[in-house]
Amino acid sequence: MLLICSFVAFCTSSLEIHTLSTMAAIGNRGTVTEAAGFDPEADVQRLRGAMKGAGTDEAAVIEVIAHRTIAQRQRIKEAYKQAIGKDLADDLSSELSGNFRSVVLGLLMLAPVYDAYELKNAMKGAGTEEACLIDILASRSNAEIKTINAFYKKEYGKDLEEDVCGDTSGMFQRVLVSLLTAGRDESDKVDEAQAVQDAKEIYEAGEARWGTDEVKFLTVLCVRNRNHLLRVFEEYQKISGRDIEDSIKREMSGCLEDVFLAIVKCMRSKPAFFAERLYKSMKGLGTTDSVLIRIMVARAEIDMLDIKAQFLKMYGKTLYSFIKGDTSGDYRKILLELCGGE
Numbered sequence: 001m002l003l004i005c006s007f008v009a010f011c012t013s014s015l016e017i018h019t020l021s022t023m024a025a026i027g028n029r030g031t032v033t034e035a036a037g038f039d040p041e042a043d044v045q046r047l048r049g050a051m052k053g054a055g056t057d058e059a060a061v062i063e064v065i066a067h068r069t070i071a072q073r074q075r076i077k078e079a080y081k082q083a084i085g086k087d088l089a090d091d092l093s094s095e096l097s098g099n100f101r102s103v104v105l106g107l108l109m110l111a112p113v114y115d116a117y118e119l120k121n122a123m124k125g126a127g128t129e130e131a132c133l134i135d136i137l138a139s140r141s142n143a144e145i146k147t148i149n150a151f152y153k154k155e156y157g158k159d160l161e162e163d164v165c166g167d168t169s170g171m172f173q174r175v176l177v178s179l180l181t182a183g184r185d186e187s188d189k190v191d192e193a194q195a196v197q198d199a200k201e202i203y204e205a206g207e208a209r210w211g212t213d214e215v216k217f218l219t220v221l222c223v224r225n226r227n228h229l230l231r232v233f234e235e236y237q238k239i240s241g242r243d244i245e246d247s248i249k250r251e252m253s254g255c256l257e258d259v260f261l262a263i264v265k266c267m268r269s270k271p272a273f274f275a276e277r278l279y280k281s282m283k284g285l286g287t288t289d290s291v292l293i294r295i296m297v298a299r300a301e302i303d304m305l306d307i308k309a310q311f312l313k314m315y316g317k318t319l320y321s322f323i324k325g326d327t328s329g330d331y332r333k334i335l336l337e338l339c340g341g342e
Contacts, residue, residue, distance in 0.1 A: 015150055015151065015154060016110060016113075027301055027302030027303055029302065029303040029304070029305045029306050030299075030300055030301035030302055030303065030304050030305065031300055031304040031305060031308075031338060031339060031340025031341075032066070032067070032068075032069060032300045032301045032304075032338065032340075033069065033301075034068075034069050034071075034072065035067055035068050035069075035072060038068070038072055038075075040072070040075045040076045040078070040079040041079055041083065043064050043068070043076045043079070044076060044079045044080045044083050044084070045083075046060055046063070046064055047060070047061065047064055047076070047080065047088065047092075048080075048083075048084060051091055051092070051095050056095045056096065058096070058100070058330040058333075059333075061092065061096070061104060062330065062333055062334045062337055064076070065104055065107050065108070065334075066107070066334050066337035066338055067337070069301055070107075070109075070110060070111060070301060073107060073108055074110065076088065077089070077108060088108065089105055089108050092104055092105065092108075093105060098331065099289050099293060099327075099331040100329065100330040100331040100334060102289075102293050103293055103296070103297060103331065103334050103335065103338075104334065106293065106294075106297040106298075107297055107300075110151075111144075111298065112144065112147040112148045112150075112151050113151050113155075114297065114298060115136050115140070115144070115148045115298070116148050116151045116152040116155060116156075116160070117155075118132055118136065118294055119132065119133065119136060119148070119152065119160060119163075120152070120155075120156060120163070123163055123164070123166075123167040128167045128168065129290065130168070130172075130255045130258070131258070131291060132290065132291075132294065133164065133168070133176060134255070134258055134259045134262045135262070135277060135291070135294065135295070136148075137176055137179040137180065138179065138259060138262035138263045138266050139262070139266045139270055139273065139274075141186065142182040142183070142184055142186055143182075145179065145180060145182040146182045148160065149161075149180065149182070160180060161177055161180050164176050164177065164180065165177065168255075170256075171214045171215075171218070171256050172254070172255040172256045172259060174215075174218060175218055175222060175256065175259050175260070176259070178218055178222040178223075179222055183223070184222065184223060184224070184225065185223065185224060185225040185228070186225055186226075187225050188225065188227050189225065189227070189228070190227050190228045190231050191228065192231070194228070195228055195231040195232050195235055196235050198220045198224065198228075198232045198235075199232050199233075199235035199236040199238075199239055200235075200239060201216050201220070202216055202217060202220055202232070202236060202244070202247075203236060203239050203240050203247075204216075205217060206247055206250075206251040207240050207242065207247055207250070207251070212251045212252065214252070214256065217248075217260060220232060221260060221263045221264065222263065226267050229264075229267045230267065230268070232244075233264070233267075233268075244264055245261060245264055245265075248260045248261055248264065249261070269310065270303065271303050271306035271307045271309070271310045272310045272314065274295050274299055274303075274307045274310075275307050275308075275310040275311040275314055275315075275319070276314065277291055277295055278291075278292065278295055278296075278307070278311065278319060278322070279311065279314070279315055279322070281295075282322050282323070282326040287326050287327065292323075292326075292327075292335070293335075295307075296335050296338045296339070297338070300338045304338070304339070304340060305340070307319065308320075308339065308340070318342050319339055320336060320339050320341060320342045321342070323335050323336055323339055324336060
C-alpha cells in the first residue's frame, strides 16, 4: 500500500509539468471529458466532506473523481494539499479499500505514471504478470513509452528495461526490449516492395520451414509502421493462404505468441484489442480484476467510446451490461461511470 501511495503522491516535477502541458486532452473518444464550470476548490471541499467523521461517502468520491479529466484531477490534488496540508491520495487510500480503492488511486495518476506503476507492480515479488507488460508495451506510442521510461527511472531509480530483463527471458524478453526502445517507424509511408519482401520473409521464417525464426517476426512487427504492416498482413494472406494471426498461433506459444498477437491486433485496431481483453477478463468464472481495472482506468479518456462500440459489435452485448453482471458495490459503480452508460 505504501508503494501505491508514494507513487500517486509523486510530487510535481519538471517531467510531470511537461507531461501535463502536452496532454490537455489525451484523446477525443473518451467517456470522461472535461467537467464544465470546473472548480477545484469546491471539489476539494466535497472530497473532504466525503471523508469526514465515521464512514465515507463513496458516492461523492465517485461523483468527483470519475467525472474529471486527468489534468483536472491533478489540479484537485494540488488544491487539496494547499487547503488541507495533506496528500489526497493518502487520505483516500486510508478511507477506501479493495478494487474500488485501486480504481480511484489509478485515476489520480498521470497516464504514464499509472503505466509505470502497473509495470512495476507486474514485476514485483515472485512471478510476473506478463499480460500487463504485453498490454501496455504493445499498445503505446513511441512518445508514450519514452515518458513511461522516464517516470519509471525517476520513481524507482532503475531502468524499466533493466527490470524487464531481470524478470523475463528468451525471445519474449527480446520483443519487450525492442518495444521499450520506442523506435518504431511512425510515419504513414508504405514501401510496396518492402511490404511484399517482409511478408515473404515472415512466411519463410515460419510456415515454410521446420522450426521458426522468431527474429524475423520481431524485426518486422516491432519496427515497421502501422500502414506498412497492414499491407504486410494482406500480402502474407496472399502468399500463405492464412491470416497472420493464425500463423502466429501455429508457430509460437506462451508469452511470445501473446505479445506478437497483441502487436498485430493493436496495429489492426486498438479498440478491438482492448474490447477483447475486457471480454476475456470477465467471461467465465471469476474476474481478472487487474486487467479490467487497468483498461478502464487507462482508456477512459482516450478511446472508451470506440472500445464500447467494438465490444458490442464483437460480442453482441454491451460492455456496460458485462461490467454490471460481473462486479458489485462501489467498484461496480465507478467502473460503470467510466464506461459512460450503455
